Amino acid sequence: MSYLIAGHAADLTLRVFAADTTALVATAREHHELSPTATAALGRSLTGSLLLAQVLSKRDQDRVTLRIQGDGALGYIVAEGGRDGAARGYVKYPEADLPPRALDGKLDVGGLVGKTGEFAVMRLLENTEPYTGSVPLVSGEIADDMATYLWQSEQIPSAVLLGVHLDSSGVTHAGGLLVQAMPGVLDSTLAKLEQNIASLGQLTNAMRNMGLLGAVEQALSGLDLILQPDSQALEWKCRCSIERSLASLVYFSQAERLEMIEAGGQEVVCHWCGTKYQISPEDIKSLG
Ligand SMILES: [Zn+2]
Numbered sequence: 001m002s003y004l005i006a007g008h009a010a011d012l013t014l015r016v017f018a019a020d021t022t023a024l025v026a027t028a029r030e031h032h033e034l035s036p037t038a039t040a041a042l043g044r045s046l047t048g049s050l051l052l053a054q055v056l057s058k059r060d061q062d063r064v065t066l067r068i069q070g071d072g073a074l075g076y077i078v079a080e081g082g083r084d085g086a087a088r089g090y091v092k093y094p095e096a097d098l099p100p101r102a103l104d105g106k107l108d109v110g111g112l113v114g115k116t117g118e119f120a121v122m123r124l125l126e127n128t129e130p131y132t133g134s135v136p137l138v139s140g141e142i143a144d145d146m147a148t149y150l151w152q153s154e155q156i157p158s159a160v161l162l163g164v165h166l167d168s169s170g171v172t173h174a175g176g177l178l179v180q181a182m183p184g185v186l187d188s189t190l191a192k193l194e195q196n197i198a199s200l201g202q203l204t205n206a207m208r209n210m211g212l213l214g215a216v217e218q219a220l221s222g223l224d225l226i227l228q229p230d231s232q233a234l235e236w237k238c239r240c241s242i243e244r245s246l247a248s249l250v251y252f253s254q255a256e257r258l259e260m261i262e263a264g265g266q267e268v269v270c271h272w273c274g275t276k277y278q279i280s281p282e283d284i285k286s287l288g
Helices: 022-032 036-056 109-113 143-154 187-200 203-219 242-251 254-262 281-285
Strands: 002-009 014-020 063-070 076-081 086-091 117-124 131-136 158-167 170-181 232-236 266-269 276-279
Touching (some): 002 022, 002 203, 022 086, 022 170, 036 063, 036 117, 036 143, 036 158, 036 170, 131 143, 143 158, 158 203, 170 187, 242 266, 242 276, 242 281, 254 281
Parallel strands (some): 086 232
Antiparallel strands (some): 002 014, 002 232, 014 170, 076 086, 158 170
16 A cells, blocks of 8 residues: 655644655556556656645645656656546657666666656646746656745755666565755754755665655654654556546547448557546447
């Protein structure tokens, strides 16, 4: 089960959000048949969208969508998350992959996404026009890009960690940590946080060694961390349905729909989650 924990530290001058998204990212990988590096890229983005929804939206039904367009082989990434814990997303080329980095053996997410491009965040909030902000990519590693976005576009200073680890059996650990600095935060608090995060190392390693909770406690060690007692469930969830897939066929001409009927029906694939819907000739006829 994937979940999110939230809390605060340093006398309310730090807000803390952390997520274990191992199961959610494994499901995303299955749905889209993602390569290992594409799994890490989309997994970090899905986790990032869920953490951003905590910071940038207010209501359960609000949606925060990351659109990352780099010049690498992955094409683009789209990931949508909400405060209700639902996330979905896709990449342009799910099969694209790269060998691990020679330097440290880590998955080369930055290489696959690309170093040049745009990191955009779209907010769909209730009763307001959609709002999009963007910054140029800084590394394509997603977490750095997200922290840069929060600072440059939202004036929110933050520390962001995102990680996905796979072995030959699939996704073993995936998660994220977002610490937001609030007005009035002390320099000594930020220095301590920076030191803690540096010694924590890779988030997925820390999750394997001490679990998400242990990793969060170490990242906020000495900073009077107070966590909310309940965690929130996170899940891979799309809003598609056979009814919506059928409705999408109204955008085809009558001649095109007739061809679909003669061909014995039409398959409609949801680009968000990869689910395939078989639409019957009778249903296509019902569109008129
Ligand atoms: Zn779907």
